[in-house]
Amino acid sequence: MATTIQTQLKLRPSGDRRADQRGDGAPANKMTARGVAVFYGAKQALKGIDLDIPENRVLALIGPSGCGKSTFLRCLNRMNDTIDGCRVEGRIALDGEDVYGKTIDAVQLRARVGMVFQKPNPFPKSIYDNIAYGPRIHGLASGRDELDEVVQTSLKRAGLWAEVKDRLREPGTSLSGGQQQRLCIARAIAVSPEVILMDEPCSALDPIATAHIEELIDELRANYTIVIVTHNMQQAARVSQRTAFFHLGEMVECDDTEDIFTNPRDERTQGYITGRYG
């Protein structure tokens, strides 16, 4: 099966446009994590993670269940703050600014670092209100027309506009699973985040809906920095430029996706990749 992944790696449009334009080949890091350790009560879930998240790239987090991928993701937008007994150590920076520092507010951070969850979770409100909610509370649109505009562009970017443009007043929960997940992506986009975190966004979806979302992720890369957790190696290979392998609370290795899948340095990575698909 390694061949399949390699084929997909070749098929993928290579490189990053902006990075290429800059001419230095390596994109800037949007976010950086240094020595991040997370504790749930006395239990340590992450042990000193160092990881760079390159701008306008897709970073895939892979690893066996319970290795701390979601935990790491939730540190990036401080969703862990809402969990009782969860303690985060180390430093995570967004554009060089400590997200756990005094200058950044968690609410503001989450507007800049959006999140899409494993299970589609639209609000039990209309499709329109689902998208408009974020811009409304952040005051991103003044007046009805501007809000309509934001809703439309967000839905278009999420590739959902054609399907829902005649039923914006219907509840978001009346959509199919795949549509709901794209609605959630549109909802995240609507607040103009800089980074989008996706925690297994396709695990509840059928293959066609999954393909839809993967295409979407590839398009979104031009404007956003994306971190995606996935259990599907092929998906990681298809959508990401960088891949990080997590194991038992440690970040084992992080490299270009191509290298991880063709030439892993650590035997644990090797075992995981081949064990699942070999």
Added chain:
Amino acid sequence: MTDLVEHEARPAPPPAPPASLKSRHRSEAFARRLRARHAAERRFRLAGAAAVGLAALMLVLLLGSIVSKGYSAFWEARIRLEVTLDPAEVADRNYNALLRRALYAQFPQVTDRAGKRTLNDLLSSGAPYELEAMVVKDPAIVGTTRTLWVRADDEIDQLLKGHYRRDLPEAERGLSDAKVAAADALLASAALAQGFNTTLFTAGDSREPEQAGVGGAIVGSLLTLLVTMALSVPVGVAAAVYLEEFAPKTRWTDLIEVNINNLAAVPSIIFGLLGLAVFLGFFGMPRSAPLVGGLVMALMTLPVIIIASRVALKAVPPSIREAALGIGASPLQTVLHHVLPLAMPGILTGTIIGMARALGETAPLLMIGMVAFIVDVPHGLTDSATVLPVQIYMWADSPERAFTERTSAAILILLGFLILMNGLAVILRKMFERRW
């Protein structure tokens, strides 16, 4: 590292089951067990149906007994009189004399004092006030002769409803032969009939059953509930939201939770004693006032509302909170815009159930003096008042037959309000319910 080993070593496929096991589901023993299982299920269903049937029967018996005793209270006996409103008597406010004169006119053969006293007793002692109210409302009728239906005494009312046994001798019946004869004479001339009893709904309490109503008690109950609701709903919901959504889970919040649950189980009379000591004793608030009753009831319903609201908030899926927080809603916005609206049906149901309980509560109000005999319909939160269940309690103690049926009627009215409130709970729940 263990899972890596697992990935590499593929487990061998399990061995095929032996042939003897394959026929297991078709064996005689299996069929027997299956029959026993079905029989057990039938027994269980039967027992369940019997339990429901028994409960329904009890309810029917209870309601049937109350309705059969109470329905007659919604009618009252009235006597037709040709009243000449002599201006001189009206000027002296001698309405009693006017009514009596009209009644004597229907019994020309009665001339002795004893006979006249019997006739006087046919009329309700409240009848003159009825007439006075009529004159005050329309002074133009003074000087004319009018056909009026005035309220009869409760004994005549009860006789008409068949609550006195005519076949018993006078002494055992409790109603004199002379009165029975007079009533019969009026009936014969169609001057005695039953009409709808509006007094029951408008009047306050009275020593005379035919003038007594639950109007004062209903207003008292509404005023009390108003105070209860205005206090316990905002405080209860706010407390529930804080405990459920914001408070860190520490030993202190656990302690508070346990205490709230305990508070919900405290006998209501204790709240009455507390109200007596604190609101009346310490703050010197007025006795028998709906304000104090409402305060006491608010203390009593608060834990119920907090518990119901917390359950409703817990039932809102965490994914909704994550969704809102994930796009940068503040915790308060998350609660106000998403969690609370979704929890609303449950909160409303809990609130209304708490209110219904407060409406039916008696014991704590006895402690703060709302058990007084109050004739006037209360007009404010500090007026002396009583409430429906206490009114029922007081009437149930009265010896007059007419009060027995009014007790049942008041119970029916109280039940009516409770059904109304529970219906409202269902409607509100339907209205706020959202599918997802």
